[in-house]
Amino acid sequence: MPLQFRALGIPHIKAKVKEPYFEEYGEAISRFIKEDGIKGIVTGDISFIDSFNGNWIDDVCKGLSVDVIKPL
Numbered sequence: 001m002p003l004q005f006r007a008l009g010i011p012h013i014k015a016k017v018k019e020p021y022f023e024e025y026g027e028a029i030s031r032f033i034k035e036d037g038i039k040g041i042v043t044g045d046i047s048f049i050d051s052f053n054g055n056w057i058d059d060v061c062k063g064l065s066v067d068v069i070k071p072l
Contacts, residue, residue: 011036025060033066040067 005012013036015028032038043057061068 013038022056022060025057026064029061029064029066033064038066040069042069042071044070044072 002012013032015032017024017028029038029041032041041057041061055070057070058068
């Protein structure tokens with residue numbers, strides 16, 4: 001992945017998260033928005049629970065003004 005980001009000329013920023021994951025991801029993404037000015041995240045998460053629960057990363061990012069890109 002670092003080589004893909006380098007080839008695209010965009011930064012590859014990462015965060016280590018621990019439990020509780022939902023909150024940790026939300027805090028990390030909020031920090032990236034504020035400190036790095038990100039406008040979107042790309043994730044390989046394809047876990048779709050059902051039509052009621054959806055995909056958890058979408059829920060994490062609700063209200064954060066960031067696009068969630070799930071190419072898989």
